[in-house]
Amino acid sequence: xxxSTVVSKKHRRVIGVSYIEPGLPNVEIIINGKRTxxxxxVHQGSSLLEIPFNIxxxxxxxxxxxxxxxxxxxxxxxxxYDKVQSTKKTIEKINVKKLIIGGGTAGILSLDKxxxxxxxxxxxxxxxxxxxxxxxxxxxxxxxLKEKIKEFENKIIKGIYVGxxxxxxxxxxxxKFLLVSAENIIVAAGGRTLRPIFKNNxxxxxxxxxxxxRKLKKKYNNIIVLGFTNISIRTALNAEKSTIIYPxxxxxxxxxxxxxxxxxxxxxxxxxEILDVKxxxxxxxxxxxxxxxxxxxxxxxxxxxxxxxITYNLGLPYKFNRTLHIYQPQDNEKIKIVGGxxxxxxxxxxxxxxxxxxxxxxxxxxxxxxxxxxxxxxxSPYLYGEEGMVCECEDLDMKDIxxxxxxxxxxxxxxxxITGLGTGHCxxxxxxxxxxxxxxSNTLITFRSPLYPVII
Amino acid sequence: MIIIIGAGxxxxxxxxxxxxxxxxxxxxxxxxxxxxxxxxxxxxRFRYHFYSKENxxxxxxxxxxxxxxxxxxxxxxxxxITGYLWVLRDEKQIETFKKLDSFWKGLSIGGKFVxxxxxxxxxxxxxxxxxxQNGSFHHDxxxxxxxxxIMKDYKIVYDEATxxxxxxxxxxxxxxxxxxTIEGDKIVITAGAWSGKLLEKVKLPNYIEPERxxxxxxxxxxxxxxxxxxxxxxxxxxTLKGEIIxxxxxxxxxxxxxxxxxxxxxVEFATKLKSLxxxxxxIGILRGWSGYYEMTPDHxxxxxxxxxxxxxxxxxxxxxxxxxxxxxxxxxLMADLVADDRKDPAIATFSPDRFTKYKLIEExxxx
Numbered sequence: 001x002x003x004s005t006v007v008s009k010k011h012r013r014v015i016g017v018s019y020i021e022p023g024l025p026n027v028e029i030i031i032n033g034k035r036t037x038x039x040x041x042v043h044q045g046s047s048l049l050e051i052p053f054n055i056x057x058x059x060x061x062x063x064x065x066x067x068x069x070x071x072x073x074x075x076x077x078x079x080x081y082d083k084v085q086s087t088k089k090t091i092e093k094i095n096v097k098k099l100i101i102g103g104g105t106a107g108i109l110s111l112d113k114x115x116x117x118x119x120x121x122x123x124x125x126x127x128x129x130x131x132x133x134x135x136x137x138x139x140x141x142x143x144x145l146k147e148k149i150k151e152f153e154n155k156i157i158k159g160i161y162v163g164x165x166x167x168x169x170x171x172x173x174x175x176k177f178l179l180v181s182a183e184n185i186i187v188a189a190g191g192r193t194l195r196p197i198f199k200n201n202x203x204x205x206x207x208x209x210x211x212x213x214r215k216l217k218k219k220y221n222n223i224i225v226l227g228f229t230n231i232s233i234r235t236a237l238n239a240e241k242s243t244i245i246y247p248x249x250x251x252x253x254x255x256x257x258x259x260x261x262x263x264x265x266x267x268x269x270x271x272x273e274i275l276d277v278k279x280x281x282x283x284x285x286x287x288x289x290x291x292x293x294x295x296x297x298x299x300x301x302x303x304x305x306x307x308x309x310i311t312y313n314l315g316l317p318y319k320f321n322r323t324l325h326i327y328q329p330q331d332n333e334k335i336k337i338v339g340g341x342x343x344x345x346x347x348x349x350x351x352x353x354x355x356x357x358x359x360x361x362x363x364x365x366x367x368x369x370x371x372x373x374x375x376x377x378x379x380s381p382y383l384y385g386e387e388g389m390v391c392e393c394e395d396l397d398m399k400d401i402x403x404x405x406x407x408x409x410x411x412x413x414x415x416x417x418i419t420g421l422g423t424g425h426c427x428x429x430x431x432x433x434x435x436x437x438x439x440x441s442n443t444l445i446t447f448r449s450p451l452y453p454v455i456i
Numbered sequence: 457m458i459i460i461i462g463a464g465x466x467x468x469x470x471x472x473x474x475x476x477x478x479x480x481x482x483x484x485x486x487x488x489x490x491x492x493x494x495x496x497x498x499x500x501r502f503r504y505h506f507y508s509k510e511n512x513x514x515x516x517x518x519x520x521x522x523x524x525x526x527x528x529x530x531x532x533x534x535x536x537i538t539g540y541l542w543v544l545r546d547e548k549q550i551e552t553f554k555k556l557d558s559f560w561k562g563l564s565i566g567g568k569f570v571x572x573x574x575x576x577x578x579x580x581x582x583x584x585x586x587x588x589q590n591g592s593f594h595h596d597x598x599x600x601x602x603x604x605x606i607m608k609d610y611k612i613v614y615d616e617a618t619x620x621x622x623x624x625x626x627x628x629x630x631x632x633x634x635x636x637t638i639e640g641d642k643i644v645i646t647a648g649a650w651s652g653k654l655l656e657k658v659k660l661p662n663y664i665e666p667e668r669x670x671x672x673x674x675x676x677x678x679x680x681x682x683x684x685x686x687x688x689x690x691x692x693x694x695t696l697k698g699e700i701i702x703x704x705x706x707x708x709x710x711x712x713x714x715x716x717x718x719x720x721x722x723v724e725f726a727t728k729l730k731s732l733x734x735x736x737x738x739i740g741i742l743r744g745w746s747g748y749y750e751m752t753p754d755h756x757x758x759x760x761x762x763x764x765x766x767x768x769x770x771x772x773x774x775x776x777x778x779x780x781x782x783x784x785x786x787x788x789l790m791a792d793l794v795a796d797d798r799k800d801p802a803i804a805t806f807s808p809d810r811f812t813k814y815k816l817i818e819e820x821x822x823x
Contacts, residue, residue, distance in 0.1 A: 009676075033738070035738060058532055059530070059531045059532045059597070060532075062527075064532070065526070065532045068532060068534045068535075068536070068696065069534075069536040069696060071696070072679040072696040072697075072698070073678070073679060075676075075678075075679075075697075075698060077676050077677055077678045077679075077698045078676075078677055078678065079677070079678050079735070080677070080735035080736070081675070081677065081735070081736050081737060081738035081739040081740075082737060082738050083737040083738050084738045091719075091723075164716070165716070165717060165718055165719040165722075166716050166717065166718035166719070167718060167719045167720065168719075170719055177719075179719060407604055408607060413489065414489075414490070414600075417490075417491075417496070417596045417599075417600055418531065418596075418600055420697070423697070424676075425675065425676075425742070427742065427743060448717075448743050448744060448745050449717060449743075449744060450722075450741060450742070450743065450744065452740075453675050453740025453741060453742050454722065454726075454740055454741045455738060455739070455740045455741075456722070456723050456726040456727060456730075456741070
């Protein structure tokens with residue numbers, strides 16, 4: 001399968017697509033007025049002229065300040081948005097006793113007779129990730145999940161959580177807008193991996209673990225995995241041949257179990273600062289401070305960042321985990337959080353958690369750092385180098401973030417106000433967490449409704 | 457010590473202008489974060505076209521000052537002259553604008569009647585009124601420019617001012633919700649919609665009432681809608697980043713309501729927008745938020761102090777929907793007043809005493 005590319009908004013540079021999740025940068029773009037999913041329909045962007053844009057120039061260059069209104073025309077933006085070819089969606093209000101948001105392992109296991117489940121994807125990573133799990137058989141788990149899905153067929157709706165509104169929690173399905181009022185909520189919306197930072201991290205051939213597992217695994221045999229946690233190893237175990245790089249100065253957080261599996265399969269784990277990456281035909285070369293590594297694809301699998309924009313939008317606080325550099329939501333009496341949405345990445349641990357049978361030692365052994373912070377990570381595990389793209393939608397680089405940092409702004413909210421970080425199409429679902437980790441900030445931004453563009 | 461309550465556009469502008477004068481002892485109290493109130497929730501437009509003569513006269517000084525500041529601000533305020541366009545849907549509206557037009561012409565800010573079709577992207581074949589002098593800016597870049605200039609010299613305390621301490625007719629300081637006492641001989645209230653609550657603390661009438669309003673922003677599209685467009689029940693404009701931003705004008709909810717948004721209002725905004733503007737049938741709403749208009753009885757702002765106020769207490773608030781565009785100039789006038797006791801004539805015009813002397817400045821063009 002070919003990997004799509006797009007032309008970026010401000011630099012007009014060609015960016016390789018990395019994600020598969022709806023609502024993340026460049027999964028869906030507008031081509032000649034038509035909304036197109038470029039994961040399903042391959043698209044190659046081409047740029048005649050790159051523009052040397054940066055935020056410091058925008059703010060501080062007197063000439064640029066004078067011609068600011070004209071600069072708007074240089075941005076790569078759609079000329080029109082054609083009518084979406086479907087019948088108008090109906091609006092329906094429903095009341096439920098218990099609502100589950102998310103259809104992955106943890107969501108499905110939380111189903112019972114009184115519950116309605118709405119999920120964007122029914123059964124998640126476990127269907128695609130073939131890496132071994134401790135103490136359980138993956139196929140057995142999938143079989144059980146499928147049985148449960150069948151049993152509760154009429155309690156499961158495929159849809160996306162759009163956000164909290166005065167009228168209720170808004171979900172969008174293929175045919176409806178649902179406004180749901182629920183007495184109790186279980187959030188099982190999982191997590192995602194985010195594109196780390198290094199020179200030329202925007203080029204084609206650098207993809208997320210989620211995209212790799214779902215679409216690219218069969219074609220690309222030799223991969224370079226970026227990450228410092230169990231899921232980095234698990235990604236690597238899906239490939240015929242793989243090497244894992246964790247960033248220089250970051251303390252890896254691997255379980256003994258997965259380190260052994262990596263060794264059995266001959267997966268190399270190295271520390272490195274990435275100085276550059278280069279693509280040549282179907283190969284990609286990673287130049288680190290120590291060596292040159294060649295592969296077919298770079299797959300980033302740093303850590304699973306829970307979908308905190310969802311829990312925050314529901315009104316829940318979060319805290320910054322200094323071991324894993326993830327933001328973890330905190331639940332209350334009415335809203336419970338389970339599985340990947342807590343930060344758990346291992347299905348075995350997640351199943352125990354869903355069954356209320358998880359003890360601290362098991363969590364520490366198979367999902368280190370999630371239930372207990374045991375080391376402080378001084379350096380952001382997303383920083384493989386000093387430059388690179390940070391915000392894909394607004395086309396901002398590390399250089400732009402540094403401009404704000406140098407002025408004394410050191411949290412995503414104020415950096416957003418200076419640079420426009422997180423104000424683009426994905427509304428900060430990637431870059432805000434990256435900048436949070438880089439600044440070790442306890443706070444992110446206000447994730448406002450709607451969380452995804454709503455077409456009415 | 458000068459205490460400024462509220463680090464929004466007005467508080468920061470006063471601080472910035474005080475610093476320019478070389479004043480050393482200034483402290484700001486902020487309840488949440490820089491610009492949390494109306495300064496970071498507005499739609500970042502400026503205009504000369506008000507309903508009252510006083511506001512037009514004020515704008516004629518304030519807007520050129522805002523534009524001239526573009527050169528000295530640290531960040532790029534992205535000032536753009538775009539005009540305002542009113543869509544006139546019926547004879548009554550056309551009559552109103554005929555009167556406004558001659559009023560504005562008399563103040564040398566005349567606009568003109570145009571065919572809406574002159575703006576080819578509009579789906580309306582009728583009369584429009586275009587005021588070309590107005591424009592847009594980037595509110596955060598102005599706000600943060602002020603903040604950047606003062607952050608090293610003035611302390612910002614993140615706390616809520618709960619009491620204003622007065623002794624023998626003079627202000628002495630404030631108390632905060634965390635129990636701190638901060639002493640000061642001059643106190644400036646620039647707490648936006650929350651300013652009225654502080655006046656109540658010193659037994660003064662509360663002239664400022666919040667009215668919640670929702671705003672929405674679409675996915676970006678090539679910049680093609682230059683003016684702010686005001687239709688009968690909604691308004692919108694386009695940012696230089698490409699998003700279309702606006703809201704519904706009809707529903708007014710009073711009081712400190714939560715900053716939530718409603719699905720029905722989002723649907724209404726999107727539907728109205730798409731029926732008026734071409735090429736955007738399939739555009740999505742990207743984000744919504746709400747904020748407060750800070751409403752005085754006549755919808756014009758209050759600045760300075762009242763006759764019977766404790767000595768050393770000042771206010772600059774209550775700008776309904778036009779606070780951001782006036783913040784640079786008002787900050788300058790207020791700094792002159794607070795630091796040098798220099799009283800611009802506008803200070804008397806917009807004094808809170810106008811409510812007891814029945815010299816109201818009726819402002820009916822609240823956008």
